[in-house]
Amino acid sequence: MISKMHFYLINLLVLLSSIVSAQDNLHIKGKILESGSNTPIEHASIAIIKDGSTIDGCISEENGKFRLQTLSDFHELKVSFIGFEPKVIPRSAIESKDLLEIFLSPAEELLNEILVETERTVTQQLIDRRIINVGADLQQTGATALEVFDQLAEIQTDLSSGEISLRGSNNILLLVNGKPSGMSPSELLAQIPSSSIDKIEIITSPSAKYQANGISGILNIQLKKRIEQGLNLKFNAGVGTKRHNYGLDGNYNFKQVNFRWNYTQSKRRMYSKQWIERSYKTGTVENIYAPQDFDGSVQKASFGFDFLPNKKNEFSVSWDYVDDVHDFFNKIFYSYPTGEDSIDYLRTTSHSHLTNTWNVNYRYKINEKEHFLELDYNLNKNDNDFPLSDFENNVLLFEEQYINQNTLQRLSLDYTLPISKHLKLEAGSNWNKRNLQSQYHFTESNHIDQNHSLFDYEEDVLAFYSSFRWQKEKKYSLQAGLRYEYFKSSGGREDEHTKVSFSFADIFPSLHLNYEIDEYQKLNLGLSRRISRPHFNHINPFRLGNPYFTFVGNPGLSPEYSNNIELSYNLLNDKVSLAATTFYRYRKDVIQRIDSFTQEGIQRIKNINAGNNTSFGIETTIGKDIVPFWRASVAANYYFTKIHHTELVFWDRLYTSSIQVKNTFKTGKKWTMDLSYRHTPKRQRAFQYLNPRNRIDFAVRAKLLQKRLSLNLTIIDVFDINLFYRTTKTDFITQNTTWKFQSQTRGFLFNVSYQIIKDSNFSRSRKKRDYSHGGAIE
DSSP: OOOHHHHHHHHHHHHHHHHTTOOOEEEEEEEEEETTTOOBOTTOEEEEEETTEEEEEEEOOTTSEEEEEEESOOSEEEEEOTTBOOEEEEGGGOOTTOEEEEEEOBOSSOOOOOOOOOOOOSEEEOSSOEEEETTSSGGGTTSBHHHHHHHOTTEEEETTTTEEEETTBOOOEEEETTBOOSSOHHHHHHHSBGGGEEEEEEESSOOTTSOSBOTTOEEEEEEOOOOOSEEEEEEEEEEETTEEEEEEEEEEEETTEEEEEEEEEEEEEEEEEEEEEEEETTSOEEEEEOOEEEEEEEEEEEEEEEEOOSSSEEEEEEEEEEEEEEEEEEEEEEEOTTSOOOEEEEEEEEEEEEEEEEEEEEEEEOSSTTOEEEEEEEEEEEEEEEEEEEEETTEEEEEEEEEEEEEEEEEEEEEEEEOSSSEEEEEEEEEEEEEEEEEEEEEETTSSSEEEEEEEEEEEEEEEEEEEEEEETTTEEEEEEEEEEEEEEEEEETTTTOOEEEEEEEEEEEEEEEEEOSSSEEEEEEEEEEEEOOOHHHHOSOOOOBTTEEEEOOTTOOOEEEEEEEEEEEEEOSSEEEEEEEEEEEEESOEEEEEEEOTTOOEEEEEEEOOOEEEEEEEEEEEEEEETTEEEEEEEEEEEEEESOGGGSSOOEEEEEEEEEEEEEEETTTEEEEEEEEEEOOEEOSSEEEOOEEEEEEEEEEEETTTTEEEEEEEESTTSOOOEEEEEEOSSEEEEEEEEOTTTSSEEEEEEEEEEEOOSOOOOSSOOOOGGGOSSOO
């Protein structure tokens, strides 16, 4: 365990190395408004200019506000946004702590406009969501989406099970560009490089616009879409502990047509270790050593076409392709101190995931800037193949093969109408369809005993929603909505001639209130009703496990419902930033994971309806500029759940928490360093608990050649102390498990990003938006 002295010493050394380049800073804050209507302008670019070059900058938030701490030695501040005349303010007109009100006038003609690339703030808090801007945090550069999630205090990851949790619950809806996937969360997130991620939306109190599924909320990963004018080309490459990757992305945009492309390839090997000690009620003791060798590669390619023939029409088509192949060599050594014979076991497994996604989007602007009709269609085809072979003492026992074919379709229609300056109406409908065919093949080593089974599953969700947003005097805003969803599913095994069908119709209201106390402080209140319906992973009888645990499908599950309320407070001024949120959740007919063990010691994981639960929690993040070049932040959270039907579980009081301390040092214009410490106290679950863990990560970034070249070095788990210790208990067995995951213990990652071609004009004739996101997230 690392001592506090080590941690303070590292901070002191980095601090001393930074003092040399410290300079006087100026605090600038303001608000960007549209002249005439006084409407706040979101995502306007604020650039700090010196000698004709951009040296710093930021982007305005949803309410048009911005806050910037920069070197005082500059010449002018420039504000720009597509469709508006840029505005330049000389340095002499800006004083520290002044609140600037900057009005932009709409351009009479579609003039060329400078788009300034700036680093956004890491986190933005909107009325119904929190946005994490990936890339603004040094620790997230060059990693996969799964590793990015593991860096975020708001999200809990369990690499031993592949579970992703939000507010202590893994009952979430995971989306990419607002669309679901047919893959498991851990497999999906391991495919996505962080270099392709624009931002992550954490939506814990979704409005009626969003799909109602997911008790704890929605995690939406928005990928980058390049639409800069002219020809642009960027190269990314990385090398690290038993891993390397490279990629190329760019676009060619001329007048009304934009072509965009992206290609990445990554390869990774991991050697992880697992130790298990089991004590059975019968008195038998079993020790298991299970090292695992992983060897995988991922190829991703995407192409898009955007066509904007005039001011009213926008059309977009995209195709994404992913080929993900990896092999597992899972050696297992069983030993018995109580006298039984030792066993050497080996499982070899290959995973193949092939995914094709097509998206078509059309938007028609009726008249006003925010008055439009949008149509979006998305098709996702995902084929998965899992062949495996099991050996005992070098003798083949059997061979198995799991084949899953997933097809997801989504069609949506969205309409937005600004009724007045203060009132906006949104309405729409969507249809989601999933088809799953799951096959299972089993062959004994003698080829005499063979088994073939087929499971078919189909679900449809038809939804309609309507919501309005009202704002008065810039201080008060209200967003309320209603969503109707009709769900129908059917599934069954061909060999058993059984079929289970479900159909549900529900209404889901939502309400969000926002009060701006003053220019620095805001209060938000959110109310929502959510659902978790049984899905194919809950009822699918053919899911891949390993020799010591297996999944059991339950076709008799009923849907789970929850009523949620959350209250948040945000403070942002020149000295400190503070965000605090508390929530309460009541869950009915909870879909609960139940752990049990067979007489042979195989852990069985099954989901059942387990009565009602109540949960509450608190999240707090505070940041402060210690000195002009050093910003420190602390994020802490605590979540608690009480299970009311205690006879179904081993522990009925569940809790999880974490504390993260980050120190960011800007040493001059080119260098930035980050030192992060994370402590995860004991996590208690229904049948298991995880022991406390500690981890320190370090990162440094250099931006050279007028910011065209970016170099980033990350050292993960500097002191190699981030081991997982878990204890599982049932009435039959006590199991103690220790993991050492290569991806989460000491390692390094060096990443290079270079802008090969960058058009010098940067003119645009449209407001920037992500064409393939297709309006409402579903």
